[in-house]
Amino acid sequence: MHKWWGCLVAMLLGLMAGPANAEYRGGPIKIGVLNDQSGLYADIAGTGSVWAAKKAVEDFGAAAKGMKVEIISADHLNKPDVGSNIARQWYDVEKVDAIADVPTSSVALAVNEITREKNKVFLAVGPATSDLTGKACSPNTVHWIYDTWALANGTGKALVQQGGDTWFFLTADYAFGHALERDTESVVLKSGGKVLGKVRHPFPGQDFSSFLLQAQASGAKVIGLANAGGDTINAIKQASEFGIVQGGQKLAGLLIFITDVHSLGLKTAQGLVFTAPWYWDQNDTNRAFGREYLAANGRMVTYTVVGVYSSVIHYLRAVEALGSHNDGRAVIAKMKELPTDDKLMGKGSVREDGRKIHPMYLFEVKKPEESKGEWDYYKQLATIPADEAWRPLDQGGCPLVKH
Amino acid sequence: MFELIGVPPQALFGQLLLGLINGAFYALLSLGLAVIFGLMNVINFTHGAQYMMGAFCAWMLLTFAGIPYWGALVLAPIIIGITGILIERLFISRLYHLDHLYGLLLTFGLALIFEGLFRRQFGSSGLPYTNPIPGGTNLGFMFLPWYRAWVVAFSLTVCFATWFMIEKTQLGSYLRAATERPDLVQAFGINVPRMITLTYGFGVGLAALAGVLAAPIYSVNPVMGSNLIVVVFAVVVIGGMGSILGSILTGFGLGVVEGLTKVFYPEASNTVIFIIMAIVLMLRPQGLFGKPK
Numbered sequence: 001m002h003k004w005w006g007c008l009v010a011m012l013l014g015l016m017a018g019p020a021n022a023e024y025r026g027g028p029i030k031i032g033v034l035n036d037q038s039g040l041y042a043d044i045a046g047t048g049s050v051w052a053a054k055k056a057v058e059d060f061g062a063a064a065k066g067m068k069v070e071i072i073s074a075d076h077l078n079k080p081d082v083g084s085n086i087a088r089q090w091y092d093v094e095k096v097d098a099i100a101d102v103p104t105s106s107v108a109l110a111v112n113e114i115t116r117e118k119n120k121v122f123l124a125v126g127p128a129t130s131d132l133t134g135k136a137c138s139p140n141t142v143h144w145i146y147d148t149w150a151l152a153n154g155t156g157k158a159l160v161q162q163g164g165d166t167w168f169f170l171t172a173d174y175a176f177g178h179a180l181e182r183d184t185e186s187v188v189l190k191s192g193g194k195v196l197g198k199v200r201h202p203f204p205g206q207d208f209s210s211f212l213l214q215a216q217a218s219g220a221k222v223i224g225l226a227n228a229g230g231d232t233i234n235a236i237k238q239a240s241e242f243g244i245v246q247g248g249q250k251l252a253g254l255l256i257f258i259t260d261v262h263s264l265g266l267k268t269a270q271g272l273v274f275t276a277p278w279y280w281d282q283n284d285t286n287r288a289f290g291r292e293y294l295a296a297n298g299r300m301v302t303y304t305v306v307g308v309y310s311s312v313i314h315y316l317r318a319v320e321a322l323g324s325h326n327d328g329r330a331v332i333a334k335m336k337e338l339p340t341d342d343k344l345m346g347k348g349s350v351r352e353d354g355r356k357i358h359p360m361y362l363f364e365v366k367k368p369e370e371s372k373g374e375w376d377y378y379k380q381l382a383t384i385p386a387d388e389a390w391r392p393l394d395q396g397g398c399p400l401v402k403h
Numbered sequence: 404m405f406e407l408i409g410v411p412p413q414a415l416f417g418q419l420l421l422g423l424i425n426g427a428f429y430a431l432l433s434l435g436l437a438v439i440f441g442l443m444n445v446i447n448f449t450h451g452a453q454y455m456m457g458a459f460c461a462w463m464l465l466t467f468a469g470i471p472y473w474g475a476l477v478l479a480p481i482i483i484g485i486t487g488i489l490i491e492r493l494f495i496s497r498l499y500h501l502d503h504l505y506g507l508l509l510t511f512g513l514a515l516i517f518e519g520l521f522r523r524q525f526g527s528s529g530l531p532y533t534n535p536i537p538g539g540t541n542l543g544f545m546f547l548p549w550y551r552a553w554v555v556a557f558s559l560t561v562c563f564a565t566w567f568m569i570e571k572t573q574l575g576s577y578l579r580a581a582t583e584r585p586d587l588v589q590a591f592g593i594n595v596p597r598m599i600t601l602t603y604g605f606g607v608g609l610a611a612l613a614g615v616l617a618a619p620i621y622s623v624n625p626v627m628g629s630n631l632i633v634v635v636f637a638v639v640v641i642g643g644m645g646s647i648l649g650s651i652l653t654g655f656g657l658g659v660v661e662g663l664t665k666v667f668y669p670e671a672s673n674t675v676i677f678i679i680m681a682i683v684l685m686l687r688p689q690g691l692f693g694k695p696k
Contacts, residue, residue, distance in 0.1 A: 041527075044528070204630060206630050213546075217417075257528075259526070263530060263531060263624075267531075
C-alpha cells in the first residue's frame with residue numbers, strides 16, 4: 001500500500017518537474033536598484049524605478065522560466081561615498097548580481113568602477129554623463145535611455161537652427177553638469193554658434209538670480225541650463241520672475257523631466273524645447289503603462305523609470321540566453337550581442353561601448369490652453385533617428401572600441 | 404567705463420541688491436532662531452522644516468481653500484505657529500531641565516519626520532505657486548522684480564518690529580527677564596511657561612512667514628528648508644547665538660557677501676559663509692554681536 005503511494009507521488013513529482021528541463025539553472029538572481037529616494041531627484045526615479053524593475057521581472061515572465069529574481073533597493077542620497085559603500089556591500093555581502101539606475105553622474109561613475117572591479121553588471125539608466133560610454137566605459141556597464149551627448153545634440157542643434165546662435169551656460173558644478181555643458185558647447189560650436197560665457201553653480205542650488213543676472217548681462221540669445229531636477233525648476237521659476245524670456249532670451253532646458261514641468265506648471269514652463277527618449281502620450285502602450293504607473297505611484301512615469309524597465313528586461317533576456325549570471329562581463333557581452341526589444345522602447349540594440357541605441361524626440365512644452373488635462377504637457381516637434389541621436393562610436397574615446 | 408576686478412559696476416550693484424534680497428530670507432529665518440534660542444535656550448533644528456511647512460501651507464490654502472497669497476501671508480504663520488505651540492507643549496517642554504543637546508536632537512528628529520511625511524504626500528519635485536506680483540522695473544543696472552522688492556521691504560519691517568518688541572516694549576522686558584530668572588518673574592505673577600510657549604509659537608511663525616515669502620520664487624518642495632537651515636545656523640553663530648539685532652544684521656550682511664562671491668568665484672558661493680563662520684569662531688567665539696559669557 002505504502003509503495004503504491006510512493007510510486008504515485010514519484011510519478012506526480014516527475015510530471016511536475018517535466019517542463020523544468022527548460023528551466024533556468026543558474027540559481028537566484030539579485031538586482032539592486034540604487035538611486036535617490038529622498039532628495040531632489042527622488043521623483044525622477046526613486047521608488048518608481050523599484051516598481052518598474054519588479055514590473056519588468058513580471059512582464060519578462062521570469063517565474064515561468066524558472067528564474068528566481070529578487071529586487072532590492074537603497075537610497076544613495078546623491079553622495080558618491082554613500083553610493084560606493086552600498087555598492088560594495090551589495091556585491092560582497094548581499095550577493096547582488098546587477099545594480100540598476102543610479103542617477104547622479106558622480107555616484108554612477110563610482111559604481112561603474114566598483115562593478116568593473118567585482119566583475120558584476122551595471123545597468124546605468126539615471127546618470128546622464130556620456131563619459132559612461134566614453135573615457136569611463138567598462139565591459140561591465142551598459143548605458144540606457146539617454147546621455148548628455150544625445151540631449152545636447154537634439155536641443156543644441158534645434159535651437160541654433162532656430163537662430164539661437166549665442167549661448168550662456170548655467171552649469172551644476174559636478175560631473176553631470178560639466179559633461180552636459182561640454183557636450184552642448186561642442187554641438188553649438190559645430191552648428192556655427194558661439195558661447196559667450198558660463199557660470200558654475202553649487203549643487204544643489206537654491207537661488208539662481210545672481211547667475212541669471214550674469215546670463216542676462218551677457219546678451220546671449222540662449223541660456224543653457226546644464227543642470228537637473230530641483231535646480232532646473234528653481235532656475236526656470238526665477239528666470240520667469242526676472243523677465244528673462246520676455247526680454248527676448250530663450251531658455252534651453254537641457255535635461256527636462258515631466259515631473260519638472262508638473263512642478264513648474266505650464267504657465268511658467270510653456271515653450272521650453274528639449275530632447276527626451278520617451279513620452280507617455282505617444283501611443284497606446286505608453287498610455288496604458290503611464291496610467292498604471294500613475295495609479296501605483298501617484299505621479300506620471302518619467303523616462304528614466306522606463307529605462308529601468310527596459311534594461312532589466314534585456315538583462316534577464318541575456319542571462320536566460322547565457323544560462324548563467326555569474327560572469328558579469330559575459331552577461332554584458334551577451335546584452336550587446338542580442339537585439340533589444342520590449343513593449344515600451346521597441347526594437348533597438350546595444351553598441352560595443354555599452355550605449356543602448358534608439359530614436360530620440362524633440363518636444364516642446366504646451367501652452368496652458370493647449371493642454372487637455374493633468375500630465376498632458378508635451379508637443380512632439382521632431383524625431384531624431386537612432387543613427388543620428390547618439391555620439392558616433394569613434395568619437396567617445398572608449399578604450400573598448402577597436403579601431 | 405572702469406571695472407572692478409573684471410566686473411562692471413552695474414553688475415556689481417545688481418549683485419549687491421540681490422545679495423540683500425537673499426539676505427532678507429537669512430535674516431527672517433535667523434531671527435526666528437535667535438528669538439527661540441535667546442529666550443528659551445532651545446536650538447530649534449525644526450526651523451527649516453517649519454519654513455518648508457509655511458510654504459506648503461500657502462500652497463494648500465490656495466489649492467484647497469482658494470485663499471490667495473495675501474491671505475496666506477497672515478494665515479500660514481498663524482497655522483504653523485499653532486503647530487509649533489503644540490510641539491512645544493507635547494515634546495520640547497519636557498526637555499527644559501536637560502542639556503541643550505537633547506533639544507537639538509529632538510528638534511532634528513522632528514524635522515526629519517516632517518520632511519519625510521511631506522515627501523510621502525507630495526513627492527520631491529515640488530509644487531507650483533504663482534507669483535502674486537509679476538513684472539518689475541528696470542533700474543538701469545538691473546531688472547528688479549516687484550516681488551523681490553516687496554520681500555526686502557516686508558522682511559525689513561518684520562525684523563525691525565520684532566527687534567522693537569523684544570528690546571523696547573514691556574512685553575519684551577518680561578520675556579528677557581523670564582529668560583534670566585524664570586523663578587523671580589513667576590513670583591511677580593507672570594505665567595512664565597505660557598510666555599515661553601507663545602515665544603516658540605512666534606519664532607515658528609516667523610519661519611513659516613519666510614516660507615510663504617519663498618513660495619513664489621523657490622521650488623516648494625519638502626527639502627527646501629534643509630538646504631537653507633545649515634546656512635541659517637551659520638548666520639546665527641556668526642551674529643552671536645541669541646542676539647536679535649546680530650542675527651538681523653548678519654543675515655543681510657552675509658546675503659551680500661554670498662552674492663558677491665557668486666560673481667567673483669561662483670563655485671565657492673555655498674562655502675563662503677562657513678569660511679567666515681570658522682574665522683569668526685576663532686577670533687570672537689561669542690559671535691560678532693554676542694556678549695561673552
